[in-house]
Amino acid sequence: MSPIPDMRTRLAGLELDNPIMAAAGCAGTGRELARFFDIARLGAVATKSVTLEPRAGRPAPRMSESPSGMVGAVGLQGPGIEVFLQRDLPWLQSQGGTAVVSVAGSGPDEYADVARRLTAAAGAAMIEVNLSCPDPAAQGRDFADVPAEAARVVRAVRGAAEDGVPVFAKLAADAADPVALAEACVEAGADGLSMVNCLRGMAVDPVTLRPAPAGGVGGVSGPAIRPIAVGCVYRTRAALPEVPLIGMGGVQTGADALEFLAAGASAVAVGTMNFADPSACVRILRELQQLLEERGVDRVGDVVGAAHRPTGAAVPGR
Amino acid sequence: MSPIPDMRTRLAGLELDNPIMAAAGCAGTGRELARFFDIARLGAVATKSVTLEPRAGRPAPRMSESPSGMVGAVGLQGPGIEVFLQRDLPWLQSQGGTAVVSVAGSGPDEYADVARRLTAAAGAAMIEVNLSCPDPAAQGRDFADVPAEAARVVRAVRGAAEDGVPVFAKLAADAADPVALAEACVEAGADGLSMVNCLRGMAVDPVTLRPAPAGGVGGVSGPAIRPIAVGCVYRTRAALPEVPLIGMGGVQTGADALEFLAAGASAVAVGTMNFADPSACVRILRELQQLLEERGVDRVGDVVGAAHRPTGAAVPGR
């Protein structure tokens, strides 16, 4: 009998009980998932990206199914930071959840303003900077598309955030050069990186022949994008082996989570699969733990980055 | 009863009998598909990218399945231009196939050299420039990653190719900015654009915890990438409405082909689905024709770009 593996993992200063998180925007306020399991069992819960003011988001229909994935265009609907601090964050804390607060904005100042209010209120275990937001300065582009713009945002948030609270920059997979973007964010003060956000994409409705979701720009997520996401994590880890990474994109099973860990992520977030299976996060955690146990791995940290070992090196736990 | 729609389509100077093509590298030499159907029924057959010298490609295993897709790393295995001209191109012509010859190389000179020999031999209805090849000048990057490099290659091929033969530049979806890349290629003389090539990605083998395919860089293709590909076509068409486009990426059914046409492609290529269903191309052609017939569309050209009509405009054939 193999002993139960130690599932704790480190993300810069933060220690999580285990590496499985719920991804930003895919876990509601936490309350919705809490109807299916105790959210304190997760390594962390990332919140929907919080903006300064309330946002109504984009018109419905906001979603269209794609092969092994979906294209979504929610448009950051949310109540704004004040209601978040008053209603949602305290609730997460009351449940014993570890809150990764995702922040968004239309410019470095708004991002920083949100981070500052978070700092004042306390309770965020980590701040994740969602860089896949349109940059009003660069027409049609997101902050994540221009490393220098992304860096400005990260620098502003890092400056406004509490010292002990790690700031992670969340990157897009369809960035010009994910590694260059990663480097720019780390240089600007990011304590770690979350990757990947949805990829740009759209469908055309076969009957109306109109873009779906409306407007012609949505985000593709789900298992369909997993190899792209794993590739981003792998390449970033190779370039920046010291920077802690949160990997995500299409995680559906414990074996998928193990893929991200081996590629170099220290924690793994589950997004779209929460929609398909409300217990996905705890199921994936259980499956991962079992896989590690079967391999005889003592600590989850032992498999982090395992895919980078030189050829011929021992496989962890084998 | 609706009349049978006119399926002819134009790609710069070239008229195809219908808009369904087999995608480069996914149709062998044509002979392999010809065991299942008459390849003259296709609008065109794109060849595996031809290089100057023979290439052995990458070691096996070269492929790993991913959700609704696959990750491949063949490495342009092929016999080189001379054997191609002696054996494969004449065979395609003898079958009445329309040959889109895809060319590849390690620099503008090699691309041009291949194009020059093609010109001398005649028989290529179109040259497609595969820009997703590693650029030895830019470490680890492909020509498609750097618009200026891509433009150099396109300019060299356009200069070497026969005047009446259209040159299409084949773009990657994970380019920095697909539209900027498209513009650079058109400026360099591309008569049209093919999009998209595979996206970078990889899997990690769940047992060995090693990258799969080996080396950690493969190309993701198949239905999984369709919304990303449709989005690229839609955005490029919006920016460059006069440039003819060949759309591809995960086309599985006639309805998928219609999606690409509506997004702005004048022809649609079928890649990975040939592996899953050797009759995919002719099935998709049949399904597309039937869909157009049911809508009462007279000419396939009427649906090209339909998704760009202003809101409230009539739907073609309705």
Added chain:
Amino acid sequence: MSDNGPVQTRSPVLTVRRVDAYHAITVVAPQIAERFRSGQFLSVGVGGEHSGMLLRRPFAIHDVKPDYGGTVEFLFAVRGPGTAWLAERRSQDLLDVVGPLGRPFPLPRDPVNCLLVGGGSGAAPLFPLAHALRRRGCRVDFVLGASSADRVFSAISARRIAETATFTTDDGSFGVRGRVTDALERVAADARSDVVYACGPMPMLGRVAGAAGRLDLPAQVAVEEAMGCGTGLCMSCVVPVVGEDGFTRMARACVDGPVFRAERVRFDDVGTIPFDALGAPGWKPWSDDPGAEGAPEREAG
């Protein structure tokens, strides 16, 4: 977690039946049956274990029975690949079912007269509602509409449960030719209805809401908006709804609904973000006091 929240089960299929243009599937799901209140729905994973179809399909719960510890029935029309796959299920196959989901119809305290209005397959949730109302001593009258005779939903059970049952079809192939709203006002007057319950396609609900407004009758509507998760996570099913505070919010049909008070739903603005909705582009916070922005219970799901 909570005892009356939804559960996720792997439920064996008991029966698959054809009912006119519809398919009816009954699954054994005691925990869902026991929690169910009328108006709630369930969601089903489709395509099997390695399906490329990721999103669950939502269906109204049409019937709940005590057999085998508790069974649940839903009816559906084949529309796309998900419902086509469901139509091929056989007895003993296992389905991944989550339910019951959403807020149920509020039931009147007193034995009042209830007019139940349904369109097409949207009528499904009205049947368990009718039973619940009858158990409370309410009078129930049905108005059911559809495009054609074979899409009129359970005409026979409607006749059996209700005091009166009126049918309308677009093509006149069954009952009165026309729309449910054409019959609604007459039936409401004849039956002296006190309250209206409706479900069906959005445009029909909009017309029912209008008619109920004109008749000054309170109305409850169960909306059908395309859903990504059914559990409140994905924010894809939003409908502009006016809150108690008078402000319009983009409410989630799956957890804030599907049942809403008809006059609260801005039917004319469905599929848009009304300019005056909370957080709409150009919208300005109306107060510096964060408390004033409210956090209505409903939005929290």
Added chain:
Amino acid sequence: MSDNGPVQTRSPVLTVRRVDAYHAITVVAPQIAERFRSGQFLSVGVGGEHSGMLLRRPFAIHDVKPDYGGTVEFLFAVRGPGTAWLAERRSQDLLDVVGPLGRPFPLPRDPVNCLLVGGGSGAAPLFPLAHALRRRGCRVDFVLGASSADRVFSAISARRIAETATFTTDDGSFGVRGRVTDALERVAADARSDVVYACGPMPMLGRVAGAAGRLDLPAQVAVEEAMGCGTGLCMSCVVPVVGEDGFTRMARACVDGPVFRAERVRFDDVGTIPFDALGAPGWKPWSDDPGAEGAPEREAG
């Protein structure tokens, strides 16, 4: 198109059986049955219509019968999700099957003595081969190996068809403990074998090729390389093979094989691109005359 090329069919499943550690599926596929020659394989689409599993699964054809116009049987072990899905098929389900694929075993003109060597499920194609050889008057001897008793393939039919049948298992649970190659030389001597046919995992084939070489016996091997398409399109199944001209090429197992002459396959270099392979990195064209580069029939598939 061509009359002896592969066909794609939607074939009804006739039976699904358990055979020790294996599952055996028989499908009705007259066109495949009629074209089949031993050594060929088929490929099956898995997961149903909206499957997220795109790639076809290849299986050796184990048996062909004239019933129902022509049936084809394949055997498989459950390895991953594709074979797990197949194991759940039932009689009358439809399977998407393409076959027969690949080059068959060449049969000797004269009634010579043939030694058939198989490992695990890899032994499947040897059974139709044994029948074909017997019909030509050849003597057939079997050596079948596996990891354990329940993985030894069709021991009873092997005994029935062959003059002698020798079994080896890694754990000694059936027959002789050890590898097939341990038994091979003795059996070849006893049976005065003239030719060796082998299939099974690559390392085993490499050892068989070595043994046959030492015994100076010609050997034909059917290789199993991971396949993306099975039809020669995707270039994923390549194996380094020495051509008639002495040059090594990356040959496609699916159309240039799966059967190769044993001494042509560079077993030690499987999974690599040998430095001297045509077009390997650093490789230099050896002649300006394009004709010299050859275009051996095999490469054209």
